[in-house]
Amino acid sequence: MSARGRPRSFDRTEALEKAMEVFWQQGFEGSSMSDLTTAMGINSPSLYAAFGSKEALYLEAVRHFSETAAAGTFRALMEAPTLREGLAAMLHASISCSTQEGRPQGCMIALGATHCAPENERVRLELKEMRRILRDTLRLKFETAVADGLLPPDLDPGSLATYFATLVHGISIQARDGATREELKAVVVHALASFDRATRVNDPAGSA
Amino acid sequence: MSARGRPRSFDRTEALEKAMEVFWQQGFEGSSMSDLTTAMGINSPSLYAAFGSKEALYLEAVRHFSETAAAGTFRALMEAPTLREGLAAMLHASISCSTQEGRPQGCMIALGATHCAPENERVRLELKEMRRILRDTLRLKFETAVADGLLPPDLDPGSLATYFATLVHGISIQARDGATREELKAVVVHALASFDRATRVNDPAGSA
DNA sequence: TCATTTCTGTGTTGATCGATACATAAATGC
DNA sequence: GCATTTATGTATCGATCAACACAGAAATGA
Numbered sequence: 294m295s296a297r298g299r300p301r302s303f304d305r306t307e308a309l310e311k312a313m314e315v316f317w318q319q320g321f322e323g324s325s326m327s328d329l330t331t332a333m334g335i336n337s338p339s340l341y342a343a344f345g346s347k348e349a350l351y352l353e354a355v356r357h358f359s360e361t362a363a364a365g366t367f368r369a370l371m372e373a374p375t376l377r378e379g380l381a382a383m384l385h386a387s388i389s390c391s392t393q394e395g396r397p398q399g400c401m402i403a404l405g406a407t408h409c410a411p412e413n414e415r416v417r418l419e420l421k422e423m424r425r426i427l428r429d430t431l432r433l434k435f436e437t438a439v440a441d442g443l444l445p446p447d448l449d450p451g452s453l454a455t456y457f458a459t460l461v462h463g464i465s466i467q468a469r470d471g472a473t474r475e476e477l478k479a480v481v482v483h484a485l486a487s488f489d490r491a492t493r494v495n496d497p498a499g500s501a
Numbered sequence: 502m503s504a505r506g507r508p509r510s511f512d513r514t515e516a517l518e519k520a521m522e523v524f525w526q527q528g529f530e531g532s533s534m535s536d537l538t539t540a541m542g543i544n545s546p547s548l549y550a551a552f553g554s555k556e557a558l559y560l561e562a563v564r565h566f567s568e569t570a571a572a573g574t575f576r577a578l579m580e581a582p583t584l585r586e587g588l589a590a591m592l593h594a595s596i597s598c599s600t601q602e603g604r605p606q607g608c609m610i611a612l613g614a615t616h617c618a619p620e621n622e623r624v625r626l627e628l629k630e631m632r633r634i635l636r637d638t639l640r641l642k643f644e645t646a647v648a649d650g651l652l653p654p655d656l657d658p659g660s661l662a663t664y665f666a667t668l669v670h671g672i673s674i675q676a677r678d679g680a681t682r683e684e685l686k687a688v689v690v691h692a693l694a695s696f697d698r699a700t701r702v703n704d705p706a707g708s709a
Numbered sequence: 710t711c712a713t714t715t716c717t718g719t720g721t722t723g724a725t726c727g728a729t730a731c732a733t734a735a736a737t738g739c
Numbered sequence: 740g741c742a743t744t745t746a747t748g749t750a751t752c753g754a755t756c757a758a759c760a761c762a763g764a765a766a767t768g769a
Contacts, residue, residue: 296736296737296738297736297738297743297744297745298735298736298737298743298744298745299734299735299736299737299744299746299747300735300736300745300746301745301746301747302735302746302747317616318616319616319617319618319619320530320615320616320617322528322530323530323616323617323618323621324618325618325725325726325727326726326727326728327725327726328618335747336747336748337727337728337729337748338728338729338730338746338747338748338749339746339747339748341727341728342745342746342747343746346727346728347728397616399615399616404615407612407615407674407677408525408526408527408528408531408612408677409527409528409531410527410531410532410533411527413531421677421678421679424674424678425678449687451684451687452684452687452690452691453687453691455675455684455685455687455688456687456688456691456692458671458675459668459671459672459674459675459685459688460667460668460671461671462670462671462674462675463666463667463669463671463672463674464667464671466611466615466632466667466670466671466674467663467666467667467670469615469616469629470629470632470633471629472663476659476660476663477663479657479659479660479661479664480663480664480667482660483660483661483664483695483698483699484664484695486694486695486698486699487691487692487694487695487698489698490694490695490697490698491691491694504767504768505713505714505715505766505767505768506713506714506715506765506766506767507714507715507716507717507764507765507766507767508715508716508765508766509715509716509717510716510717510765533755533756533757534756534757534758535755535756543717544717544718544719545718545757545758545759546716546717546718546719546758546759546760547716547717547718549757549758549759550715550716550717551716554757555757555758
């Protein structure tokens with residue numbers, strides 16, 4: 294590859310990981326270049342040469358987060374044998390990711406750039422887009438299940454998708470504020486109860 | 502009161518309201534003194550004389566928010582004739598507050614300072630405390646209902662409190678990302694289904 | 710009238726922000 | 740060896756940050 298020139302003296306991925314943890318803990322606007330270079334163990338010019346800018350580093354850190362720490366959440370939803378199990382696994386994975394020991398609490402994507410200065414609007418839109426993907430994926434799952442006859446035909450896929458996306462995002466705020474893994478697992482039980490109620494056909498006693 | 506001296510040339514509450522909207526939209530770290538003085542229509546020294554510091558202004562703005570825009574959410578929970586109606590009204594009020602036209606989307610308290618720079622930790626703790634109050638109020642409501650025999654004795658108040666707090670906070674993230682009032686109202690239906698399931702005694706068919 | 714008190718606008722403070730200029734170091738190709 | 744290429748460390752850039760000094764303005768009380 295790039296054999297020419299003086300070789301980089303640090304591991305790019307390791308540095309990215311360190312930057313990710315700083316941004317995960319303090320957010321984009323709460324992390325200064327000084328915070329980042331200190332954590333990454335490099336000087337400012339090396340950071341700019343390797344990542345471009347603070348914003349580019351943040352976006353790359355978020356992408357790295359989604360491919361590592363948050364990957365389990367999506368995989369859980371996609372790979373479970375049934376949709377119900379997938380939803381439960383997704384919530385459990387989200388809780389696990391949000392309550393890791395020795396790491397910032399809450400999901401970097403769920404909490405990232407929910408509000409920011411006007412000049413950082415680009416960052417907010419990028420994070421908003423990543424959060425949108427969760428809801429769209431959920432809706433597609435519900436739509437497919439309805440089309441396959443696995444769920445009642447009158448079920449509203451968008452409604453359930455919004456509901457589960459709301460739970461995943463709410464879990465991160467709870468975790469950030471100190472909620473434990475055990476406290477949050479109770480949320481899954483109630484979420485599944487809603488799912489069971491919404492996917493049950495012709496049960497007049499269900500609402501009593 | 503303070504009759505002596507040159508009278509203040511601006512309305513303190515109006516200025517606080519303007520500051521609240523800036524912080525609500527951009528967050529604490531995303532709002533600069535320049536943003537604030539411009540929106541408030543005053544100069545920096547007047548701001549410091551009237552409010553003390555940027556941090557003090559933010560905390561006062563959040564308190565003002567909780568007493569005005571967010572007041573309906575708590576009142577709905579406390580004043581409804583039944584707990585079930587109170588929960589539904591609380592969620593609806595939270596959705597209304599989070600999707601007002603011409604105002605920032607999402608709740609200022611739910612989204613406020615979920616992460617920040619270490620030097621602003623005091624701000625984060627204050628917001629975390631305000632969010633904690635919601636969960637504690639909910640738990641107390643459930644505990645009282647159990648003690649009064651209105652809910653099954655084996656019901657876990659903390660579990661349901663975490664669940665509903667998660668929903669309220671998740672709703673704000675959805676709203677901030679552009680979810681409409683109608684989309685979010687679907688969440689209430691599913692939440693009440695969970696409540697009904699959790700508060701039903703001896704229903705072996707309920708889990709089928 | 711005039712001292713006292715409080716607020717306002719101008720201008721500026723030191724600190725920190727994100728981002729680079731520049732000279733040097735360390736690799737390769739020939 | 741020597742030109743070329745790329746990365747590094749030092750030192751610093753202009754801009755902006757939150758906060759304030761100061762003098763003048765506008766009210767009061769005596």
